[in-house]
Amino acid sequence: MSARNRELFALIPATLLLTAGFAAVFIQRDNLLSDVSLTYGAIFLALCLAAHLVLRMTLPDADPYLFPLVAVLACFGLVMLYRLDDELAREQAQWFVVGLIFFTATIVALRRDHRVLERYRYVIALSGILLLLLPRLGSPRNGAYLSFEMGPISFQPAEMAKIAIVIFLASYLRDTRQVLVIGARRFAGITFPPLKHLGPLLAVWGTAMALLFVIQDLGSSIMFFGGFLALIYVATNRISFVLIGLGLFALGARVLYAIRPTIESRVDAWLHPFDPDLYELESGGSYQLAQSLFSQADGGFFGQGFGQAIIQLGNQAPILPAAHTDLIYAVIADELGLLGAVAVLLVYLLIVERGFKTAMLATDSFSKLLATGLTAVLALQVFVIVGGVTKLIPLTGVTLPFISYGGSSIVANFILLALLLLVSDRARREAA
Amino acid sequence: MNAPILKLFGLVLVLFAALAGMTSYNSVINAEEYRDNDLNKRPQIEQAQVKRGVIRARDGSLLARSVKDPEDGLYERRYPPQARRFSHVLGYDYALGIGRAGLERARNDALTGEEDEITSIVDDLRGERKVGDNVITNLDPRAQQVALNALGGRRGSVVAIEPATGKVRVMASTPGFDPGALRRPAVYSRLSRQANSPLFNRATQAGYAPGSTMKVVTAAAALDSGKFTPQSTVSGRSPIIVSGVPLKNFSNRQFGAIPLTTALTNSVNTVWAQVAQTVGRKRMQDYMERFGFDSDLPLDYPDNQMFASGVFDLKREQLIPTGSRRVDIGRVGIGQERLRVTPLQMATVAATVANGGVRMRPSITNRIVDEDGRTVESIKPQPAQRVMSAQSAGQLTQMMSDVVREGTGTAAALDGIEVAGKTGTAELNIPRSINQPWFIGFAPRSQPKVAIAVTLENVIGGQGGVVAAPIAKQVMHELLR
Numbered sequence: 001m002s003a004r005n006r007e008l009f010a011l012i013p014a015t016l017l018l019t020a021g022f023a024a025v026f027i028q029r030d031n032l033l034s035d036v037s038l039t040y041g042a043i044f045l046a047l048c049l050a051a052h053l054v055l056r057m058t059l060p061d062a063d064p065y066l067f068p069l070v071a072v073l074a075c076f077g078l079v080m081l082y083r084l085d086d087e088l089a090r091e092q093a094q095w096f097v098v099g100l101i102f103f104t105a106t107i108v109a110l111r112r113d114h115r116v117l118e119r120y121r122y123v124i125a126l127s128g129i130l131l132l133l134l135p136r137l138g139s140p141r142n143g144a145y146l147s148f149e150m151g152p153i154s155f156q157p158a159e160m161a162k163i164a165i166v167i168f169l170a171s172y173l174r175d176t177r178q179v180l181v182i183g184a185r186r187f188a189g190i191t192f193p194p195l196k197h198l199g200p201l202l203a204v205w206g207t208a209m210a211l212l213f214v215i216q217d218l219g220s221s222i223m224f225f226g227g228f229l230a231l232i233y234v235a236t237n238r239i240s241f242v243l244i245g246l247g248l249f250a251l252g253a254r255v256l257y258a259i260r261p262t263i264e265s266r267v268d269a270w271l272h273p274f275d276p277d278l279y280e281l282e283s284g285g286s287y288q289l290a291q292s293l294f295s296q297a298d299g300g301f302f303g304q305g306f307g308q309a310i311i312q313l314g315n316q317a318p319i320l321p322a323a324h325t326d327l328i329y330a331v332i333a334d335e336l337g338l339l340g341a342v343a344v345l346l347v348y349l350l351i352v353e354r355g356f357k358t359a360m361l362a363t364d365s366f367s368k369l370l371a372t373g374l375t376a377v378l379a380l381q382v383f384v385i386v387g388g389v390t391k392l393i394p395l396t397g398v399t400l401p402f403i404s405y406g407g408s409s410i411v412a413n414f415i416l417l418a419l420l421l422l423v424s425d426r427a428r429r430e431a432a
Numbered sequence: 433m434n435a436p437i438l439k440l441f442g443l444v445l446v447l448f449a450a451l452a453g454m455t456s457y458n459s460v461i462n463a464e465e466y467r468d469n470d471l472n473k474r475p476q477i478e479q480a481q482v483k484r485g486v487i488r489a490r491d492g493s494l495l496a497r498s499v500k501d502p503e504d505g506l507y508e509r510r511y512p513p514q515a516r517r518f519s520h521v522l523g524y525d526y527a528l529g530i531g532r533a534g535l536e537r538a539r540n541d542a543l544t545g546e547e548d549e550i551t552s553i554v555d556d557l558r559g560e561r562k563v564g565d566n567v568i569t570n571l572d573p574r575a576q577q578v579a580l581n582a583l584g585g586r587r588g589s590v591v592a593i594e595p596a597t598g599k600v601r602v603m604a605s606t607p608g609f610d611p612g613a614l615r616r617p618a619v620y621s622r623l624s625r626q627a628n629s630p631l632f633n634r635a636t637q638a639g640y641a642p643g644s645t646m647k648v649v650t651a652a653a654a655l656d657s658g659k660f661t662p663q664s665t666v667s668g669r670s671p672i673i674v675s676g677v678p679l680k681n682f683s684n685r686q687f688g689a690i691p692l693t694t695a696l697t698n699s700v701n702t703v704w705a706q707v708a709q710t711v712g713r714k715r716m717q718d719y720m721e722r723f724g725f726d727s728d729l730p731l732d733y734p735d736n737q738m739f740a741s742g743v744f745d746l747k748r749e750q751l752i753p754t755g756s757r758r759v760d761i762g763r764v765g766i767g768q769e770r771l772r773v774t775p776l777q778m779a780t781v782a783a784t785v786a787n788g789g790v791r792m793r794p795s796i797t798n799r800i801v802d803e804d805g806r807t808v809e810s811i812k813p814q815p816a817q818r819v820m821s822a823q824s825a826g827q828l829t830q831m832m833s834d835v836v837r838e839g840t841g842t843a844a845a846l847d848g849i850e851v852a853g854k855t856g857t858a859e860l861n862i863p864r865s866i867n868q869p870w871f872i873g874f875a876p877r878s879q880p881k882v883a884i885a886v887t888l889e890n891v892i893g894g895q896g897g898v899v900a901a902p903i904a905k906q907v908m909h910e911l912l913r
Contacts (some may be wrong), residue, residue, distance in 0.1 A: 056660075230440055233439075234433050237433070237435065237436045279471055287701045289473055293458055294471075294472040294474055295457060295474070296458035296459045296463075296466075297462070297464075297465075297466030298467070300459055301459065301460050310474050313477065319474075319477070333458070338455055338456055341452075345448055345451055347450055349445070353441065356437050356441045360434045360437050360438070369433075372437055376444075379447070379448075382448075382451075383447050383448070386451045386455075387450070387454070390451060390454035390458055392454045393457070
């Protein structure tokens with residue numbers, strides 16, 4: 001069976017899942033099964049088919065599993081959002097359309113050879129950094145500069161910037177990876193890159209640090225810096241470079257921790273979520289994390305079922321804040337239990353596996369590094385938000401890709417998917 | 433470059449395993465602890481989504497009901513004005529605010545229709561709405577009001593129990609509070625700071641010196657041991673040395689060798705101290721425990737609102753076993769030493785004697801009915817323990833009748849109904865003559881329908897027979913109407 005036919009078949013369970021999910025929410029809500037669930041299923045199937053046809057025409061050899069896996073996540077997110085607020089689900093569905101338009105545009109623009117991106121690497125890097133600086137024009141949300149208000153639309157530039165930075169690094173490291181390794185010398189048991197090339201690396205580190213100070217958000221900084229280290233490691237195969245990078249990042253984070261009270265309070269809230277003083281704090285306290293833990297505890301192994309989680313009572317302040325964005329994983333754990341939450345993690349893991357597989361199949365260094373970097377930032381983004389929600393690391397506000405509500409997140413992640421499929425198509429064609 | 437990519441994937445596997453591990457910890461392994469966390473209001477919200485059952489008095493009058501807040505769909509508790517007279521025993525349910533107390537807390541499972549997992553899944557599938565059951569109590573609103581009026585705003589407590597069944601008819605504690613007013617947390621915090629502790633249920637939580645009412649316990653142990661009969665004579669001279677310290681009778685009155693009946697009628701300290709010493713610490717401890725001392729009484733009431741009666745070490749804030757060598761057993765026998773008892777405990781002592789020596793489990797709840805009025809659970813009279821033989825109980829009843837007929841307790845006598853009882857006057861501050869007056873008793877003597885304990889805090893110059901006995905009389909009169 002051809003790759004595209006496999007993809008087509010794999011889309012069927014995703015659509016069925018969506019239809020069944022909507023049906024479950026309807027039954028829970030109104031005690032009746034309306035055909036609206038089928039309508040939603042049909043629209044979603046139509047969207048998937050449209051994207052599938054684009055792939056069939058433009059990237060016939062691309063990985064057949066990536067798109068259906070993303071479709072599963074997307075439909076899962078749509079059902080969860082519909083359960084929280086049908087208005088949000090409608091908007092999210094519209095964002096999916098926008099996302100698919102960008103997805104198609106990216107593929108059409110780069111289908112001949114995605115390596116043209118290398119030519120524009122400095123432009124891309126610069127625009128990525130400028131994007132990140134945008135929110136500084138506005139006011140911080142929860143102490144971090146992550147979103148930018150454009151009229152009614154709130155835009156999170158970090159989502160787009162992560163792709164720009166990966167493209168730049170993949171291209172830059174393709175050029176310098178040889179010299180980084182060859183010129184390296186050992187000192188005190190640690191291999192240091194040659195001084196001449198240490199400069200650009202320090203520049204990247206400095207940029208990441210500057211970003212950390214500019215956006216003042218540990219979560220997205222971990223995402224950027226983690227992606228950077230992953231690329232350095234794959235490009236040079238030197239664990240020592242990673243350790244040096246980690247040490248420098250820890251140093252920067254420590255300084256920021258000391259001078260920025262928002263970061264400190266995040267860490268305090270993480271260490272003592274049930275401290276009454278931190279819990280009662282108006283903003284930046286531990287209320288959100290504590291509620292996240294309580295709602296996961298409510299879910300148990302099998303979950304309470306769709307629509308059963310306690311999110312909000314009447315018009316009062318929500319009991320579980322940011323349920324549709326930061327804490328959507330907690331809602332999943334509450335309603336679908338440990339089983340459902342781990343299933344979601346497994347879908348991400350499968351996407352990551354396909355992403356790295358694509359990187360390994362790719363023949364040129366840039367494609368390899370690009371696929372690796374995109375996959376790594378995606379995995380890190382999941383780790384940062386799910387880790388925050390489950391109290392593995394301090395909670396910071398990034399979205400759960402393809403599931404959380406948010407236009408910029410959907411659009412950016414569909415572009416990320418398009419780039420992965422572009423790399424995959426070429427790699428698999430050359431391998432065949 | 434493929435080897436490092438593979439290693440990177442390995443790292444991602446490890447990171448995701450940690451995520452799954454943390455989720456397991458939160459959702460399953462440590463879930464119980466998170467659910468029980470005080471900050472977690474989810475269990476209370478879930479219960480507030482259920483229509484909580486009503487609570488009614490014995491005569492069917494409403495004490496508590498629930499109304500739905502259209503704003504958030506949650507039920508809130510409302511208390512009609514007559515709930516005020518039952519403030520402590522009824523308690524309150526503001527689970528999303530100040531919490532729960534009293535019967536509202538003790539019967540929470542029934543009131544919220546809490547059922548086992550399987551029933552609830554079956555009901556869920558059948559689409560049945562969960563509704564709480566109603567609680568019908570044994571409480572008598574008129575007698576309760578008589579008790580409150582008789583206490584007259586003074587700090588104190590009245591407990592009345594049906595001896596044969598353990599049904600709690602009256603449980604009054606003054607000062608009280610309006611359960612409806614506690615809806616505002618500010619009222620709660622103001623009342624909880626008030627010096628006269630209106631939120632404190634004196635009937636079950638207050639440990640008072642029992643004074644001479646304790647002699648009933650000593651007499652039960654003495655008669656049941658076979659070492660004494662009501663006719664056994666003991667010298668009543670005063671003072672005598674007990675545990676190295678002189679012990680005097682009231683007004684240092686002198687008695688010769690007198691029978692125990694006379695010694696109870698006149699509440700002769702020196703006689704009962706000697707009796708307790710002869711009975712011995714072990715047997716005294718045994719009989720106190722049989723009466724329910726040293727542990728919470730088995731009442732349908734929250735543990736945190738119960739005090740176990742016994743010899744209480746104030747410094748260590750814990751009970752000392754009565755049999756311990758550190759305890760002056762002679763003085764325990766006359767209700768002195770560091771003995772601290774609750775009104776509920778002393779009502780139980782009276783009820784046990786009245787019931788022929790068998791202590792019944794006290795119960796506030798009469799039955800639990802579902803929303804259609806079908807009885808879900810009926811609280812059957814349950815013996816807790818046989819404390820003494822029927823013969824000993826009969827002898828003790830005779831002795832206690834004499835107390836009311838011709839002794840210190842005449843003020844409790846009812847027209848045409850024979851009352852048995854015992855007065856007590858614990859002297860808390862002799863120079864300032866601050867006393868804790870008591871009366872315990874039951875009526876009618878032959879077929880007791882009510883057993884009672886009455887006590888008041890810090891009454892200057894107050895004698896049990898003068899201050900407490902008339903209150904007992906009024907309440908018994910109402911309950912025997």
